Amino acid sequence: MKKIxxxxxxxxxxxxxxxxPVRIMCETKGEYVLSCETELGYMKRGIERxxxxxxxxxxxxxxxxxxxxxxxxHNMVFIESIEKISGIEVSPRALYLRxxxxxxxxxxxxxxxNISYCNTIGHETLAMYLLNERESVMDELERLTGARVTCSYxxxxxxxxxxxxxxxxxxxxxxxxxxxNVNQWMNMxxxxxxxxxxxxxxxxxxxxxxxxxxxxxxxxxxxxxTFDCRLEHPVYQKLDFVSIVSNGKDNYARVMLRFxxxxxxxxxxxxxxxxxxxxxxxxxxxxxxxxITHSGEAPRGQLTYFIKTDDAGRIIDIxxxxxxxxxxxxxxxxxxxxLESIADVASVFVSIDPCIACTER
Amino acid sequence: MTAFQSIMNIVRRRSIHVxxxxxxxxxxxxxxxLACLAPRYDIGQYGIVIHNNPREADILLVAGAFTPGxxxxxxxxxxxxxxxxxxxxxxxxxxSGSVFNRRGSYIxxxxxxxxxxxxxxxxxxxxxxxxxxxxxxxxxxIFPDFKAEP
Numbered sequence: 001m002k003k004i005x006x007x008x009x010x011x012x013x014x015x016x017x018x019x020x021p022v023r024i025m026c027e028t029k030g031e032y033v034l035s036c037e038t039e040l041g042y043m044k045r046g047i048e049r050x051x052x053x054x055x056x057x058x059x060x061x062x063x064x065x066x067x068x069x070x071x072x073x074h075n076m077v078f079i080e081s082i083e084k085i086s087g088i089e090v091s092p093r094a095l096y097l098r099x100x101x102x103x104x105x106x107x108x109x110x111x112x113x114n115i116s117y118c119n120t121i122g123h124e125t126l127a128m129y130l131l132n133e134r135e136s137v138m139d140e141l142e143r144l145t146g147a148r149v150t151c152s153y154x155x156x157x158x159x160x161x162x163x164x165x166x167x168x169x170x171x172x173x174x175x176x177x178x179x180x181n182v183n184q185w186m187n188m189x190x191x192x193x194x195x196x197x198x199x200x201x202x203x204x205x206x207x208x209x210x211x212x213x214x215x216x217x218x219x220x221x222x223x224x225x226t227f228d229c230r231l232e233h234p235v236y237q238k239l240d241f242v243s244i245v246s247n248g249k250d251n252y253a254r255v256m257l258r259f260x261x262x263x264x265x266x267x268x269x270x271x272x273x274x275x276x277x278x279x280x281x282x283x284x285x286x287x288x289x290x291x292i293t294h295s296g297e298a299p300r301g302q303l304t305y306f307i308k309t310d311d312a313g314r315i316i317d318i319x320x321x322x323x324x325x326x327x328x329x330x331x332x333x334x335x336x337x338x339l340e341s342i343a344d345v346a347s348v349f350v351s352i353d354p355c356i357a358c359t360e361r
Numbered sequence: 362m363t364a365f366q367s368i369m370n371i372v373r374r375r376s377i378h379v380x381x382x383x384x385x386x387x388x389x390x391x392x393x394x395l396a397c398l399a400p401r402y403d404i405g406q407y408g409i410v411i412h413n414n415p416r417e418a419d420i421l422l423v424a425g426a427f428t429p430g431x432x433x434x435x436x437x438x439x440x441x442x443x444x445x446x447x448x449x450x451x452x453x454x455x456x457s458g459s460v461f462n463r464r465g466s467y468i469x470x471x472x473x474x475x476x477x478x479x480x481x482x483x484x485x486x487x488x489x490x491x492x493x494x495x496x497x498x499x500x501x502x503i504f505p506d507f508k509a510e511p
Contacts, residue, residue, distance in 0.1 A: 019383070019391050044385070045426065046468075148488070150486070
């Protein structure tokens with residue numbers, strides 16, 4: 001009998017489709033992918049070790065630099081943990097402004113994920129349209145917080161500064177334009193016949209294996225699991241937030257789910273601006289000793305901080321659990337093995353929106 | 362220098378290939394480099410192409426504070442780039458380590474210890490316009506007297 005030689009193909013760490021360094025080793029048999037594993041360790045900076053023993057004023061800025069793409073949610077979860085430990089009262093107006101900043105961050109992160117996916121499957125036109133749309137969202141973030149990427153907008157007791165009256169009037173107008181454009185690109189993605197060939201039925205993750213392997217975020221919601229930390233957040237409950245769930249289970253469903261979440265985030269910002277309470281945007285407060293485990297919904301899934309502080313407000317112990325570490329493992333074990341072509345490995349890996357900077361810290 | 366070589370040097374200034382390498386950053390500089398491709402900044406109008414292939418690159422963009430995973434690999438990657446070449450450090454991390462340069466971290470900045478760096482762009486992260494300006498400022502310095510070896 002003729003022996004079929006299995007070849008091991010490495011992808012990365014410097015790869016045209018990946019923004020960040022990661023190495024994927026694929027065991028193949030012809031074009032079929034039998035198994036694969038990741039080799040991480042190109043981004044390990046030791047952030048949790050740096051944080052220990054530092055005062056919270058310093059750790060606040062380091063926490064934001066765990067990940068540059070979703071920096072607002074890292075800032076938000078860290079500050080909410082400090083507030084819950086110390087019982088600091090937060091200004092009601094600031095709570096709404098935090099949600100607005102967080103949703104703008106989610107929109108740009110989801111757009112970035114879809115840009116990467118379109119680039120990977122070779123649809124550069126749609127990627128450029130979306131990249132231009134993302135720049136307008138970055139402008140909104142800059143007008144609101146003062147910086148494009150690392151904003152440091154959220155502080156204990158409130159936010160750094162108030163939104164101006166002019167912004168209050170002009171944001172809904174610009175959001176309306178953004179919604180029209182995003183709907184147009186969403187329609188372009190859903191009706192493209194070549195996009196469907198590269199996306200539909202590829203990278204299937206069943207609900208059972210998503211549940212067993214603890215998939216989180218859009219990956220879990222794309223497989224029919226209703227799991228969203230925003231459902232337990234008091235401000236999102238006031239805004240009548242309902243989690244979007246899709247049953248498609250493939251690459252196409254995940255990208256479309258991200259488009260739907262962008263539209264939902266735009267609606268959330270509009271509602272939050274319409275019902276914004278008055279008053280001051282920052283109250284004072286003194287951090288106290290204690291420990292807590294607190295979660296928030298990052299653009300990629302559940303983000304958990306375990307924090308232990310002492311009387312002076314120094315961080316004694318900290319552990320961060322980011323969403324990408326679970327999603328990458330699910331992708332390696334359940335989604336990539338069994339693919340019919342080696343060309344789909346990169347597109348399936350990009351469709352889960354991996355963030356290596358978060359994963360390795 | 363032959364006439365052919367000097368013409369080639371002038372022509373090659375209009376077609377610059379850029380390789381981007383992330384040596385342990387927070388991803389903030391990476392998305393700003395990606396934003397340079399957007400039609401608003403349009404890096405393509407200067408004849409610059411960003412991709413991740415060192416074999417056909419002229420300029421290497423390095424972001425990040427040099428983690429141990431890159432100890433031997435960044436030097437190998439630098440050697441793969443054909444001459445003439447230049448490395449540009451994006452952000453504060455390759456210069457000083459920024460917020461990560463504390464006791465207990467695994468990083469080993471600056472990047473200029475490991476590969477020769479021609480220019481630094483400060484900022485955490487720098488704006489896309491600053492990155493484009495830095496690349497454009499380096500282009501005339503790379504090609505003027507380059508002489509290919511026979």
